[in-house]
Amino acid sequence: ASRASSIPTHDDVDGAAPIAVTERTMIDVNPPRGTRDFLPEDMRLRNWLFQQFREVSRLLSFEEVDFPVLESEALYIRKAGEEITQQLYNFEDKGGRRVVLRPEITPSLARLVIKQGKSVSLPLKWFTIGQCWRYERMTRGRRREHYQWNMDIIGVSRVRAEAELIHALVILFERLGITSADVGIRISSRKVLQAVLQTYSIPEHLFTEVFVIVDKLGKISREEIEKELVSVGVSLDAVKGLVEVLSFKSLTRLEDVLGPNAEAVADLKQLFSLAENYGYSQWIQFDASVVRGLAYYTGIVFEAFDKEGILRAICGGGRYDRLLSTFGTDDIPACGFGFGDAVIVELLKEKGLVPDLIRQVDDIVFPLDAELEGPASKIVASLRQKGRSVDLVEDKRLKWVFKHAERVNAGRLILVGNSEWQRGMVRVKILSTREENEIRIDELD
Numbered sequence: 538a539s540r541a542s543s544i545p546t547h548d549d550v551d552g553a554a555p556i557a558v559t560e561r562t563m564i565d566v567n568p569p570r571g572t573r574d575f576l577p578e579d580m581r582l583r584n585w586l587f588q589q590f591r592e593v594s595r596l597l598s599f600e601e602v603d604f605p606v607l608e609s610e611a612l613y614i615r616k617a618g619e620e621i622t623q624q625l626y627n628f629e630d631k632g633g634r635r636v637v638l639r640p641e642i643t644p645s646l647a648r649l650v651i652k653q654g655k656s657v658s659l660p661l662k663w664f665t666i667g668q669c670w671r672y673e674r675m676t677r678g679r680r681r682e683h684y685q686w687n688m689d690i691i692g693v694s695r696v697r698a699e700a701e702l703i704h705a706l707v708i709l710f711e712r713l714g715i716t717s718a719d720v721g722i723r724i725s726s727r728k729v730l731q732a733v734l735q736t737y738s739i740p741e742h743l744f745t746e747v748f749v750i751v752d753k754l755g756k757i758s759r760e761e762i763e764k765e766l767v768s769v770g771v772s773l774d775a776v777k778g779l780v781e782v783l784s785f786k787s788l789t790r791l792e793d794v795l796g797p798n799a800e801a802v803a804d805l806k807q808l809f810s811l812a813e814n815y816g817y818s819q820w821i822q823f824d825a826s827v828v829r830g831l832a833y834y835t836g837i838v839f840e841a842f843d844k845e846g847i848l849r850a851i852c853g854g855g856r857y858d859r860l861l862s863t864f865g866t867d868d869i870p871a872c873g874f875g876f877g878d879a880v881i882v883e884l885l886k887e888k889g890l891v892p893d894l895i896r897q898v899d900d901i902v903f904p905l906d907a908e909l910e911g912p913a914s915k916i917v918a919s920l921r922q923k924g925r926s927v928d929l930v931e932d933k934r935l936k937w938v939f940k941h942a943e944r945v946n947a948g949r950l951i952l953v954g955n956s957e958w959q960r961g962m963v964r965v966k967i968l969s970t971r972e973e974n975e976i977r978i979d980e981l982d
């Protein structure tokens with residue numbers, strides 16, 4: 538049967554069944570909208586990046602944990618109007634349960650900490666790398682999934698925890714070849730805006746919504762933001778006061794306005810002082826406009842950004858001291874960050890820092906004719922037993938095999954020929970030196 542002239546994609550026929558273009562119905566070979574396939578070359582880059590995440594987590598003595606991608610919808614029902622909760626990839630399973638493909642990791646981590654209860658001793662330093670989902674109307678054609686590296690410290694109430702997390706970010710960037718000229722980390726605290734809202738006697742239950750609105754700074758117009766703030770009940774003069782403080786980039790200026798005893802000022806000063814000792818001051822800057830868009834942050838918040846201002850935030854995080862108690866346990870202080878796999882790769886491409894990750898094979902074994910397939914298998918088994926990666930090639934012309942050996946950067950090409958086999962030998966070609974000789978089979982290692 539003739540092959541389909543063109544395989545319909547989701548874009549052409551979203552929602553409709555693919556059009557049968559031959560006597561067989563062609564499936565759409567594209568992955569679902571907003572999702573990605575990873576070919577070997579993509580997978581080498583992803584594995585390399587995740588290996589960096591893992592190595593940094595090891596350096597900070599974090600332990601790896603994992604959670605299901607599928608979670609109860611109840612974990613994410615929050616009323617602050619966050620984008621993340623308005624784009625839940627949610628559905629009802631066959632048992633009538635309301636479930637989601639998780640949009641973030643932190644609630645799962647909080648759930649597990651509570652589940653463990655007294656059986657875990659604090660502080661916990663846990664990390665994971667996991668796929669997260671959102672169901673966004675594809676009007677903007679954005680991705681619906683990404684992988685996020687999360688690091689969280691549970692049970693440390695002082696800003697030492699945030700300083701450790703920021704150290705992890707700095708180490709990661711340096712390992713990738715990124716410098717503080719390329720990337721900065723903006724730091725502030727939710728306590729800054731809390732202090733301002735309190736001076737205008739804005740009721741506390743509005744704080745979270747205010748943070749979520751203010752986080753849209755830079756994404757929607759200032760007028761839009763002021764309108765939304767007024768619409769949730771923030772007085773106009775409070776809006777003016779907020780907007781003014783949000784422009785602060787100096788801690789001294791902040792201290793002038795909030796006073797020397799403000800908790801926000803003490804936390805930030807302590808964090809910047811620790812940064813000096815870690816030696817990463819040149820990476821961080823105070824910027825009061827940083828609030829981050831997640832409702833549950835209660836203190837220090839931070840985000841890494843590219844200094845050319847082209848890309849979206851590279852990663853973000855903060856302190857969330859109340860999240861565990863909202864899940865029904867007593868207050869356990871916590872802070873963490875999420876680091877997506879997409880923006881960082883865009884940045885590496887921008888900076889020419891994507892490593893050249895070649896495919897590599899130790900040995901290619903090629904029987905020169907059919908009755909040598911058995912002997913070739915013996916050789917392959919013995920080499921793999923010794924830990925060598927072996928590509929067994931058959932049904933190909935020798936010319937193709939030589940090209941293939943180059944393509945996969947093979948260390949050796951082992952040709953199993955009749956006359957050699959009779960003498961207990963094989964022909965071995967070392968690709969790097971082009972040197973070729975006969976080796977006794979029992980001396981192959």
Ligand SMILES: OCc1cccc(Br)n1
Nearest residue numbers: 669670671680681682683
């Ligand atoms: O960072 C927000 C987010 C959450 C889930 C999936 C994707 Br893509 N992005």
